[in-house]
Amino acid sequence: MIPSTWIPWRARAIAWLLAWMITATVFTAVAEQNYTVRRGDTLYGIARKHGITAARLAARNGLSKNYYVRIGQRLVIPEGAGEASPELPFFVQRAIDRAEVKAGRWKYIVIHHSGVDTGTVEGMDRYHREERHMDNGLAYHFVIGNGHGMADGEIGVGSRWTRQLDGGHVTSASQNKVCLGICLVGNFDRHEPTPKQLAQLKVLVQALLLRCALSASAVKTHQQINVLFTRCPGQHFPTKRFLASLESAEPRRTASKP
Numbered sequence: 001m002i003p004s005t006w007i008p009w010r011a012r013a014i015a016w017l018l019a020w021m022i023t024a025t026v027f028t029a030v031a032e033q034n035y036t037v038r039r040g041d042t043l044y045g046i047a048r049k050h051g052i053t054a055a056r057l058a059a060r061n062g063l064s065k066n067y068y069v070r071i072g073q074r075l076v077i078p079e080g081a082g083e084a085s086p087e088l089p090f091f092v093q094r095a096i097d098r099a100e101v102k103a104g105r106w107k108y109i110v111i112h113h114s115g116v117d118t119g120t121v122e123g124m125d126r127y128h129r130e131e132r133h134m135d136n137g138l139a140y141h142f143v144i145g146n147g148h149g150m151a152d153g154e155i156g157v158g159s160r161w162t163r164q165l166d167g168g169h170v171t172s173a174s175q176n177k178v179c180l181g182i183c184l185v186g187n188f189d190r191h192e193p194t195p196k197q198l199a200q201l202k203v204l205v206q207a208l209l210l211r212c213a214l215s216a217s218a219v220k221t222h223q224q225i226n227v228l229f230t231r232c233p234g235q236h237f238p239t240k241r242f243l244a245s246l247e248s249a250e251p252r253r254t255a256s257k258p
Contacts, residue, residue, distance in 0.1 A: 033077040037069045042097075044207065048087040050077050055210050068097075088155070088203050095157045096211050099164055106212045107178040109205055111242075112140065112169060112222045113193075113233035118148040119185040121156035128168065136160060139168035140181040142204060144197050150185060153196030155204060172227045179225065180208060188234025198238070202245060209246075216246040 035046060043063065047054040057063075060078045069075070088096070114124070125138040132139075141161040145154040160167060161180070169181035182204065184197050193201070205219055212218075221239050222232035233239075 032079045035075045035077050037071055037073040037075065039071055041069060041071075042093060043069050044087050044093055044203075046075065052078060053206055055206055058210055088200075088207055092155045092157060092204070093207065095162055096207050099162055099211075101164065101212060103213070105164065105178075106180050106208075106214065107218060108175075108225060109180045109182065109208055109212075109214070109219045110167075110170060110222055110225055111201070111219070111233050111237070112181060112183040113188045113237065114143075114183055114185045115187050115189075115232070115234075117146070117185070117187055117190075119143070119145070120149040121158065123149065124183070125158075132168075134168050136165055136168065140183040141167060142180075142182045144182065144184045144200055144204070146185045146194050146197055148185065152194050153200040155200055170222065170226050175225065175227070180212075184233065184237075186234075188237040189231060190234075190236070192236045192238065198242065202242070205246060216243070219243060219246055 033050075035050070037046070043058060044054045046069070047057040050057075056078055057075065061075050063069075087093075121138060121143050124140070124143060128134045128139050129137045136159065138158045138160065141158050143150070143156040143158065145151050145156070150156065159165070166173075167176040167179050167181040169183070170176055170179055182201065184193050184201065186193055186197070208214075209216065209218065221237065223230050224239075226232075
């Protein structure tokens, strides 16, 4: 074997350059990958596998307005993919996908608490029909359980979402026409939401932002948007922290296409 010191310096320089190019290529591939869509894949499921938000994946691939994916489609996975994050249950994602959302239909997503520590979609629907005399029942579009009446973090989809009806959850009729309502079961004047509730609230809100073509600034608490003062969703709801987490996860609007 010929010692490396016998190799002409020019040959060693070429070998070093080739090694550097191979290494750089490997690092680039790790930083930003390609993924081919398979049967049963959804944008949200793919995003979860790679530890990024669906909004960021959609923006990177130019899907901010049409986020459906098809078998065989090649997606670019943005740099920074890491640990997987929670994803929506299949039936919830399907309900979001299938709703006939018209452009500009919704302007805000409003967060509420129920004010009591036990609750179900059915119970709230019955109360709103019988006690508050609402023809369309449940005032909210979505409900998230806390383990008392509904499973902790369980998401209930209301008919106001599937039928794309106005909400009944804020005081102003004009606001109800453009405000989606999400109610977390619990009294957050006494305690914080459960970690599962907050985790599922975040993925639900992110899916709705993408579906309705809204930015994170469209998310408000009931107290922030109601025309009359209300404590809802309670003094222990982590408003600043939750809204900041949405802002930090939001993709840049100038994200490049593959």
